[in-house]
Amino acid sequence: MNALRQYTDLYNAHCKDIDAHAPALLNELRPRAFEALQGKELPDTHTEGYERTSLDEMMTPDRGLNIMRLGHSFDLSTAIRCELPNVSTLQAYLVGDTFVPTEGLDRRLPEGVIFTSLARACEQWPDIIKPRLGTLADLNDVPTALNTLLCQDGAVVRIPAGTHLEKPLQIVNVFDGAEPQMAVRRLLVIVEKDASAMILTCDHSKSDTHSCLSLQVTEAWLDEGASLDICDMEETAASNARCSRLYVSQQTGSQLRANIVTLSCGTTRNDMRTDINGEHCRTEINGMAICTDRRHADNCSVVRHLQPRSHSRQLFKYVLDDYAQGAFEGSILVAPTAPYTEAYQSNRNVLASSTARMHTRPQLEIYNDEVSCSHGAATGQLDEQALFYMRTRGIPEREARMMLMQAFMSDVIDSVSIPGLADRLRHLTEMRFRGDTAVCGDCPAK
Template identity: 50%
Template sequence: MSNSLTQYINLFEENRELINSKSAGKLNAVREEALGELRDARLPDKNSEGFEKTSIQDMFAPDFGVNISRVNIPVDVAASFKCDVPALSTLLGIVVNDSFVPTSLLESKLPEGVFFGSLKRGAEVLPEVVNRYYAEIAPMGEASVALNTMLAQDGVLIYVPRGVKLQRPLQLVNIFSSPVSIAAFRRVLIVLEDGAEAQMLVCDHTQERANNYLASQIVEVYVGDGARFEACSIEESSANTSRYSRMFVSQEAHSHFSFNSTTLTCGTTRNEFEIDLNGEHAETHLAGMVIGSDSMHIDNDSAIRHLKPRCHSNQLFKYVLDDKATGAFEGSILVADGAQFTEAYQSNRNILASTEARMHCKPQLEIYNDDVKCSHGATTGQLDNEALFYMRSRGIPEAEGRTMLMQAFMVDVIDSVHINGLRERLLHLVDRRFSGTLGDCSGCQGKDC
């Protein structure tokens, strides 16, 4: 059986000096270790536990190009910002394929000591931060992490020093644009020291939609004692875009981590969230919203591990799938021995709006304590026919009634977003998505950036 890793291992072995020359510091220091982990490894396929509906092996099998020479690929950034959604006031950074592109005046608008920029540059100017956290939170022993570590040459570093509280949200826009099909190995390192606070919006877009794109993304997040990080991710990519994104979060005592993942359009997407609550009174809120149509495939997988007492977590994922779209959700909660007085809740609710749409769900609890409050559940059904009949009897056309019910179904996920102005924007985007009028790459430009 072929191994999709082979082509990437060969690429690295034939070009290791070039790859290193275009990167820096800790990114280069761990490549050989990553290569060693990949020698006898395989990416998961549908025979692997937890990947029954999404083969990572197949996702990475095509012969994508990789821009290891860091050739500048021109991109019309303005084309990603055509919408009638009111702009948020954000601090904006852009990643084109896998290279960070700072916007004008970004650095001058950041508070003293805060870094939001190229990971390569961060390895040069903040080596103590990158050396301590890069490739330390994500487990190198897993093939997808090792592959990304072996080939990532740049990425994004966000560093908020102890006690600093950002007054404006950060905004990161990931843009795929290339004259040929390409794979991007994106890396993000986010470090909030003790007592720091930040909010962030991430938008994923695809230009040049006729080409095929593959995103390998590893995100490492450290949330220090008493720190608070809230983020929202919105994906609007193309039918020819495949994305495998893994987020690893380490939380200390009294920290707060909140993340909302929204998929509006895509080809094949697999998102994974692995969150460790390493200190007492840590709190996690994880929410996801998927609107699938055509032949989209969206797979979300979460693993929240309660490792210390008196922590709280809550998960809510909702899908609406139409046409031949397919979805999957597998979520797990682990309450370790000694993590007494844990509160952990998980809910997955889904609507199939067509007879050909399919949904797979697998909630899991693993508890090694008695003094806990935990629950999980999953439901999959269709739109309420009685409600539709009532709407039609009041003169509302069936198509409009269906849209209204689907919009109402998503409201509590949208309400989990606490970034000023973003909840209204997200509601607007969801309304446009259900009404079939959502344009390409809409709604992302922060003003005054």
Template identity: 35%
Template sequence: MSLETIKTDTKERFIELYQENQDLIKNDLPDYINEVREKAFEQFKKLGIPDKKNENYKYTDLNKEFDNTYKMYLSPKNIEFQVDDIFKCDVPDLNTKVILLLNGWYYDRENLIQELPGGVIIGSFQKAAELYPDLVKKHFAKYAGFENEGLVALNTAFVKDGVFLYVPKGVVIEKPIQIINILMDDEEGLTQHRNLFILEENSQASIVVCDHTLSMPNFVTNSVSEFYIGENAQFDFSRMQNEHNGSKQVSHLYFHQERDSRVSANNISLHGGLIRNNVNVLLNGEGCENNTYGLYLTDKGQHIDNYVFIDHANPNCTSNQLFKGVLDDFATGAFNGKVLVRKDAQNTLAYQTNNNILLTDDADFNTKPQLEIYADDVKCSHGATVGQLDEDALFYLRSRGINKKEAKLLLMYAFAHDVIHKIQVPALQERIQDLVDKRLRGELSRCNNCQMHCC
């Protein structure tokens, strides 16, 4: 008698899931999306989920994280939930209209799409794909390439819903729009939302995204966001990741910048079991400016991994990267930043910095700042540090009567300040300052009961 071992490979499970539920997956999206979906699925079959053998995922084994039986919903699940009870946005100067995604689905099922003054469109991605096929077709899956990225292929194969924003030519949205991603369920779940942001030429918008878990079960998120930033447009993106230790989040941001556009992206990782952020930027015209900043605060067994790729494909562009992090307990992390300056991209200015503080001997961090330069008239720099708090500074503070704990906090706070300072919206900057302060003091450790009213 022989026993057969059943090996259910992670990849195989997703392939099966897709093949068995094709109709359900495809039913509420138009053909032009489903055509891309098919291609993405074929690609996923080849690529699978990246493991540590993939150089870009050397320090984060995602294959392991996706190897589970978490539920993935193919239509929105009805969950009782009082929005007003949880979120009363009390940050002044923010748009009071809050966009909510619940487990990856646009929450306000009554108003899936809104058209605002000036022709701005905001709402559910699924609905937008149906109502504005020209717009969506032109941009969808054009920037988030899935040829080499298995997880983007997976997301595209299962694309269902997410946030859609369209800002027409010359329109300026004064107040930041807030998007809240909530994970809440009584069972473990996998969500894969898909966002599309289109800013046409000379437009301006800023967005604040908050990621939250509101219930105990474990979650895995694999989200993809595409940003098209038209000529001379200005876009400001701030994100706060605040999820519990049982959550694993992989997010892929793709910024496509046209001539003279300016993008600022702040990634503030306050809390989360595992966070992997991929930021890809293509400077597709001359005179672009891109600022990508990150701050991460981790403790216990948390893991953070930031990957940034900036493609200087054209001359006279500037990019700045500043990523800073504090790791406590036995937290682990990695930073992998790559700047590619192509042959024709003369007069490129590119700066890249990654600084880390390890508070304990058990915390562990790997950093890899990379420059790849093919042009000859450029100014580029990169650097990384991993170290401890400055003992001399600590002594100076203590010599004035400040106790050790408080002195350490002051220094950590000062360390984080550089990044917080880059946030453009003053009210938001203040709030994040406050959250970071609380986080460093350890008052933000139970985020699923968090009373922060989001940001």
């Protein structure tokens, strides 16, 4: 039996329970998702675009799903504290896929802002949710269709037109319990006309004693003139697996800044597709991954310029040590309808050991002559001359290597615009390069 079959069989056996414990708007999407999965298999290393990461292998282990919506078993106020010093946020948790707000969250939100569970949003604001939910997500993508088939809850962020949210919204993803688990989460982000928001998501795992899998799909809508800064940070154990999809639609004059940060992971595959559907958009996508031991980080970013006069820039950097593996696939598509596009992509990587491996594939698809586009990739070791110079100045080799790796990541870290977060990231990356566990403040959800 292939890995996908076990999930479709699970759905067939428990579809009534899944629907009974999920909002009606989600249930309406399941028949199309089930149909899309017929005759399909999860991608493996023989599938184009997945040559280095097998999702079939990732999703084969038997993990529990909280179909009956059982409550979490510990006190969030004492068991989980994700504290980023100097970063003030409006915070909520996703325990598995269950949205748990911090005390008084609703009272602290500006008028009209929605930051709540997907189930509650579907019930209370169906006129806002229904036109957007499931519209960007591509059901031809097997993990996306599987998420749509099994998802029962998640989170919704809606920023009404003209609202500028000063404090970042923070979602902390954690797992509850001492057994292997799978969380199927759905996030919907709506930033309406001339509104702006900052969102920080943090993935944590509590221990390395059992395997957890997160299968997450995020749909983000940026209406005309909207601005969204989103930072996705992962700090999970070696036994964990993560498969994440982010779909973004940008309308005229909107601005997106996205940062994908992997401080530690087990096996991770992140996919991001950004559709530029209006003129004069700006898109900046940055990513960084630090992997040691036998950990594995794979990022795929696709930017599709569908309308003229927009600008995009992608920068991804990896530092790999020991037997770690990294992969990056980046694509820029410029449609015939998108003249005067500027689009740039760069992937730079450092192998800190002779046994680490990096695989990179940048791509351009340009169907218009009136554009300025470029892409590039480079993988190498630390600069031996710089190391030698630093050692002649009395800096120990280990310290010199750490300083060079920190400097290598600096431009990605500097691109993080959430107030206070860049400084915290500098500290966390320094800890990782020193071989310490990079814990966000005093967070025992590690």
